[in-house]
Amino acid sequence: MGGLELVYALVSIVVFPGVLFLVALSLFTEYMVRKISARYQRRMGPSYVGPFGILQPFFDLLKLVRVKEIVVSRYGMYRAAEVMLLIGIAFIAGSVVLLPLSLYNVIGEFDLLVFFYMSSVMPLFMLILASLSMPSPYTVIGVSRLLSIITIAEPAYFASLVIPAYLATRNAHPFMSIAVAYANVPALWLNPLTALIMLLSVIAFVVSVQAKSMLQPFNIPEAEQEIIAGFETEFSGPVLGLARLLHDLDIAVTLIVGAYLLLGGPAPFRHLSIEGVLLLVIKYLALLLVIVTIRNIMGRYRIEQALVQLFKYGLVPSLVATGLALTLGPMA
């Protein structure tokens, strides 16, 4: 690795689109979620800290990390929880080198699978381990519900990303690469055969993201009325700040990859063009608006209802899309 390459790699991991950019984006995403939700509920939402209240999530995080005390109890291993959450965040930050957004972009066959493992599986796994590091009966119930939901949500989410990538790269090299796939996605939407498959993938994506991000109607793992705060019950102060940051980062990165693989990212424009950046931002915000709207117009399902609905509207569309992709894909 040459000197310039090393500098680009470091900047990509630490500044853009790595740690600093991702944290800023996730806090902005949280701001948008709170602001749009407030509008749906005829409230103002964050308004006072920074212009239009945009710095509210940042100061909330800062307050949790800097001001709030660390609560130590006999059975809680808060240091383990901190390390688990930091590892989860680091996996998400490290996965961005596989995104075309990165200044130092690594491309290879099946890089989508590596990205999926790093940005979706590991963060959830670390969140669960962090929760179990500070155990209580409520935590255990919350974690068991979370595990039940992700058992169905993760395959649906995985399929909703793999299907467009497969269709877009089946005749290209490297196969199943995010950077190669996104440029061919607009063509998939223009072909009637593949447009139907893409539509099913989008439905599976939206439903599964709603579930894996624990947004209504699938927020039963953190149901406050029943189980205090579910898997988050024992988190407080800096640990709670990290857990919320991990949650926000998960949503942000999920939406980015959704904007790339389902909506085509900046395509047909280039990444470094103004049109390309604007188009990417619009697609990101459109996906965000959809999930926040669903969050606000739906109530919470009980766990067994959540699993049935997730199966119906998440897993079934993804399975149908997989079948269609394998049968119609070669003809398209």
Next chain:
Amino acid sequence: MKIVLVSGNSYDVVYIATIAAGLAFIVLSVLYYTTRSRRVRVTPVYLSGEKEDVVSSVSPSVATLYWGFMKRFARALYDALIGRVHTGSLHDWYKFLSSWLSWLLLLAIVVFVLILVVG
């Protein structure tokens, strides 16, 4: 300007992404531990605002776990134990134990002798 590294080997992608995650972990840890609150509060609170002395023991006893498992998941075995072994009659207990234990004892002796003979 950006650098695109196209790798022919999928393992390279895994290595580079893992190194990137490791570097991100170091940066995040430095940022977190330098800004984190130093105030620590030790709390005896255990559950729902109550201290742990409200419960007789902080974890279920081994016997409770055993009988909980037997009652819920091994109902047939539980019924057999209750109906044939722990009937309250010492004779039933001795009969059960001697029959099964005799067979097991005989089997153990036979195996032991076979090991000694065969080597």
